[in-house]
Amino acid sequence: MQEKRGWFDKKENLTLFLRIFYGSLVLLLVLDLFVEKHSVFGFDGAPSFSAVYGFISCVLLVLIAKILRMLLMKDEDYYDK
């Protein structure tokens, strides 16, 4: 099959995609101020708690995974040796 040009190969499409993405982030932060909260623990009712928690979780996840990689990574044929 021959070479195809994908939607993301156009630079303006990629920019559009990123703009929509960042726009939705801002929209979510704004919406959060207007929804009625049913908090269970108290802290989970704080403004944009989920946004902060989601961001921190993913950064921690990757950083801890990077440390784990130093300890656990082996060659692909490790078990065949």
Place this chain on the structure above:
Amino acid sequence: MISELPPALWFLAAAVIAPLFPAGLRKFILLAAPLLALLTVYSLPEGIHLSFSFLDQDMALLKVDRLNRVFGYIFSIISFLAVLFALQNHDRLEQSAGMVYAGSALGVTFAGDFFTLYVFWELMAVASTFVVLAARDQASRSAAFRYVMIHLCGGLFLLAGIILRLQETGSLAVDFVGLTGFSSALIFIGIAVNAAIPPVHSWLKDAYPTASYTGAVFLSAFTTKSAVYVMARTFPGTELLILLGALMTFVPIFYAVLENDIRSVLSYSLINQVGFMMVGIGIGSQLAINGAVAHAFAHILYKGLLFMSAGAVIYRTGKIKCTDLGGLYKYMPMTCICCIVGAASISAFPLFSGFVSKSMIVSAAGHEHLTLVWLILMFASAGVFHHAGIKVPFFMFFGHDSGHRPKEAPWNMLVAMGIAAALCIGIGTFPQPLYNILPFPVDYVPYTGDHVVGQLQLLMFGALAFALLMLSGIYPAEIRAINLDTDWFYRKGAKLFFAGCDKLFNGINDFGDRVFVQQVPALLNRFFADPSRNVQKHFVKLFAEASGDESQIEKHNESIDHRTKALAYPIGGGVFLAVIFLALMSLLYFF
């Protein structure tokens, strides 16, 4: 008539009959079996059927209630989709093994007594081993061997627990057991092995990625989810499950971030999702059990969908590692869309199936005020999106251009993935039909403003983290490598143990051989060849050393030799030894 048959029967019959027919006819038989099973599950009246007496015990092939009927539905549906997906694969072994596997999972699900359950449990282990083996290469052969050893071991725990329980309670009925004593602990361990609860989880990520492109779809559905059912039946409300489940949601996501093989990533995220179900079962409230069952139902669909999209990519490109893939969205757009639907469902995006099922479990943890558990589940939810939601589609279909120019997946694969994707969106958008078939009445509204916004925030800001880490180069690069897990203990550890045993025991053996077989007998031989001469010579030497006069030794020795040769002794060697022996004994006696 159809209403009183065990649903498993259709699969087992198809497994036997199908191989006799040519490939063209075979696929119709294989497609018919799950549909007939689905119909049977639907029409089975509640209660106990097909009961019989065996060894003075009441057995029942079928016990139907609201808890297991849901599992019956979903096992039948995913079997149909898996067969439809696999039409290109004419391997008789895999087809029949897959049928037996699905059938035995249904057998476990509807078993009314532990004996029937155990028989199907072992059948499931053997059949799934052959599904792994059907990839027919060295990697799958070794993995299948380890897989079957672990499952047979788990099965023995279960069997021992069942027998002890029979002795204690006199009953074999599959019902609430509860973690109360030794027998229940054995049953618990047996189920835990199949549910991939750490530390006995590594068989899953060891075996599934080595299966064929179609076999992995079968594997992703039955073993763990039938264990979820049995756990929900026998150990609801067991607090230990909350702890273990939280661990399951938490630990595998780190591995999933690092793994290079897409199906390893999916295997780890499978363990993570089963962790949510275990937490639900552990909490044990009606909402939590409903959540666990609903999540199992939704999970089988989207996990099957993700394994199907990975399988389609393997079928077209022959590759499955992040390092070998990328940029396929231009060439396999439909597969890509289906994969994204699966990814959105597993990430619990609003309007997708995971959202309406997983949130029941998370809410149940909130209702019970399990703060730490709730925080872990939220962390795991963000993590799932990170690795299964973004990483899987990103590295397969986007990312760098891998140079592959494949055709789109064949029509039947697209239809199978399309149906699964439609069900994922259908359940997410209209959850009520699923809620209606759950074990307990559902009083749960997933779509509230703060829940939707909160979940979207969690996911989208997780995505932001992914994007920023990717752009800054902090995100761990794709590397051709593997990561150590608990299977190390039986893959490398066993080798070390063997080498250690070899050194220790063969060392002792060598030492024993040298000393007791070679040296000591040689010494004794020399001595007993002529005991009296040897003793005399020894004493002559001893006296000479004591007196300091060694000049006479040679002379004495010569005369001893001379006497010996001439046999000039008043007594024979044997009598001499006896005298020495008696002398020693009398010494011991008198002092």
